[in-house]
Amino acid sequence: MSLSFDPKPFDIVAGFTQWGVVCLVVAGIGWAVAALLMFLQGGAPGLARLVDQTLDVFRDFVQTSPRRVWALTVHTFREASRRRVLWVFAVFAVLFMFAGWFMPEMKQDPEMAVKNYVSFVLRTISWLTVPVVLLLACWGLPEDIRARSLHTVVTKPVRRHEIILGRIFGFLGIGLAILVIVGAVGHIWILRQVPAGYSANLAARVPVFGELRYLTREGATEDENSNQATGVNVGDEVMFRQFVEGNTKARAIWRVKGININQLASGQLIFESAFQSFRTHKGKIDQELLGQYTLVNPKSGVRVPLQPFFNREFRRNTYNVLDRNARKNAAGDSSVELKDEQGRVIDLGKDLLSDGELDVEVACLSPGQFLGMARPDLFIRLPDRSFFTSYSKGLFSIFLMLTMIVVLGVTSGCFLKGPVATMLTLFVFLVGRWAHAFFEQITSDKFVDNPKIQMRGRGLFESLYRLPTHISPQIDVEDTTTQRIIKAVDNVELNALWGVKHLFPDFTQFDTTPYVANSFDVPWAEALLPNLATTIGFCVPWIIVGYFALKSRELEAK
């Protein structure tokens, strides 16, 4: 089973730089507006008061007392645990007891069976924990204010943001406790449910992906329009994969960087692929399509064609370079001799991997047939990690998502009543979970499922023009002054929409089920780091907003 998306590494520096700039600009604008208002109201003394208050804010945060935060955390944890949140375990138990209802028949293909079990457990955990922490976080502060129990806290020498932090950490403690317990039960359930013969599929494969490029059927790096060569579209609606034609010079080439022989398990270079097959004629029906790897050292130019392989579609195709290229001598002893195109014996470590870069060329050898591939469809497999490792990382991602919900819930509870805060948090969560793809599509000028298709007429006014005039999205509208005005106005809306898109965190990225269920380790750079960065990136401003909201709030107003 392969990934149906492209896991790209997160650029932490660029991400945080952009985040910092946005935060500074927003804070600067906010401060400037406040300064203007204060100046208009009180003149120079008003401005001085704003400076004092600004310094107070910095003082407050710098002088945060961990002891007070801890005390509030413990208090919140105890209070929340008394609110019968443990009922969630009963629901969890019931769902697991009747899991078979939602699962396809047990006599399934092993890979699919494992995928279904793992997906079920992780999704159930998400669905159960999210509502619990959401309700706790959204109702905590408003309830304290209503019951006036918060008054006893604010009269103590405690800063407002410490109250918020205490609440957040307390609710996160509850969320973490629930997550650990249900996660442990889920793990045991998976181990018990997966039949003994399938347990090999419970692993965490560690992939090293490369960057993919193509050669045309004539072997050129550019097509007839001088664009970079791509594969062929064989008619799939979702153009995730591009295909190379069999028995031509068309190639898919992966450049793998930073790999050396010491990283490999027992020095074994193992490729795993999940190419798709497309036949233009029946060919040999009882035989899968034939492919071939060629290893190339991009610096020295050494090329080593390997033994061909049959591509088993929608399955894991494992190719151990040394095993598959072992030859038996006259005495019957098998020995591995990799030879380049000139017949010279090649050493894997010295001649191919020593420069830290390796090109893997993939060719389809079946005439008239096509092999389809996307970047994550081929990788070098490093020694596996345990299933527990990837499963724990999956839970950690869920925890990060819970963190965002808790922070948002507590923040909104600082200025809204319980039901409204719940609705706001739920709205942000649902939009971030379900509408992100829609936002992505509407703000992109390319069709997301097929980047070769341009999206025209996305704006409101251009759509209003195209609909009655029956101009399809495939053709451009005429270039007139009216159209230019329409496009300019639409650009404003679309840019505003782009901004709105970024106000809602993409909660889908916290779902690491595709990695865990497909027996992949959850990668740090492609999954955990962006999740962590997103969590920090959204939580910090939200906490500051909560601090101001609680500080400026009249607590007597229920």
Add this chain to the structure above:
Amino acid sequence: MNNLTSFQRKLVYITGILILLIPITWLGMPPEPGADNRVKPGSGGKLSQLRQSEELGETSLGNVDPTSSTMNLLLLGFRGIATSSLWMEAQDQQKRKEWAELDSTIKSIVLLQPHFLKVWHFQGWNLAYNVSAEWDAVADRYYWVKRGVKFYIEGKDRNEKFPELYWFTGDTLGKKIGRADEWKEFRQFFRSDPDKEQYPNGIDPDVKQYGKEDNYLEAREWFLKANEVVQTYKNRQHIMAEPLFRFYPARALIDYAMALQREGKFGEESRASWEDAFHEWAEVYGRQEFECPIGTIHMELQEDEVAEWQAKDAEEPQEVRRYLNWVARYQDMCNYRYWRSRCKIEGERDMADAHRDLFDGEEAYRKADFDTAIETYKRGLTKYEAMLKLYPDLKDDDNTIEEIMVAQLFWRDCLRIVEGAEPSDDEDFPLKDVWISHQNRKPQMVEEFQRRQRR
């Protein structure tokens, strides 16, 4: 009541409750559980008995899946929304080739729509034909064909009175396994399942519910069951006209016999299967009564019956009221006379020998043993000619014409190779009349000949 004390009022209430309990119990007592998730016939209160007798309960449709009922209750009025959402999800997953997810989604869809025939029909077909075709390895394709068959069987369990679901099961077992491009491998896999891990003895009991060794024979059992359901529950099927629907058990036997021939099995097994097919066609199916505007008719008529009806029809002024007219209409609808003759002729030993000779001739051609091929082809064509003299109706049959024309092409190619020339149309050779009268089809036949040459 106002004059009663509190205690007296309570007594009145309790008495009222007790009195009301009697009719409530009599009316609403739940039925006792019976076998196969059904209720015990005649058990329970009056309402339950009425529900059983009027077949209003869900159990009257088939086995009740408690999950399905629970889900539908829990969703309150949102079943439509949930179902639509799941259908869209399934289509998207299929578009993205996420097969494991698709399998789960389909499971959820049928939980919400367990008694909607089209759901079972659409998704069963989708799994057996569309999803299976997406996979490259033949064993994988067979897995999905089986998933489609199992899906139909699951549908049948939930809806025992839908004859369509029995028929779909039989049709997929017969047509998809026996007629796909991969029919050779599929038929072999049906006999011995390729998934040896799960089925070490090669038998997938969920697919071979009747334990037959051949897919067509297994399909026949499902067709028989489909006809039985129509009769038992008086439940009309909505796939095709009744005379066509009812011929499928016999048709499965014909397909079985034809499949044996395609596999080169021309011995007693093949001949006997044609005899069985003839019996089923003429003696069983042909004697079945069909409703038509003048009453009931059957298609297999003995000579005395024909004479009797000819006499009666002669007195009938309106052609549309004549018995033999309706028999002919129904026979035309299902090509009755052709299949009857075909079964009859194929059951003859000489015909089986003729087929075997043509098959052996082609094998010899492939081994480049052209002398043997020439001799075998000539012998086979001569026998074929003799059989067609006995059954001239078959001279117009497309399959017969194709077999003869392709055999002629192979034979002539052998002659060209060995003797340097093929016989001219002036010379005498077996089945000369067929060869000459169908020259217009020659280009198509040459394509078929060339395709077989490449095998």
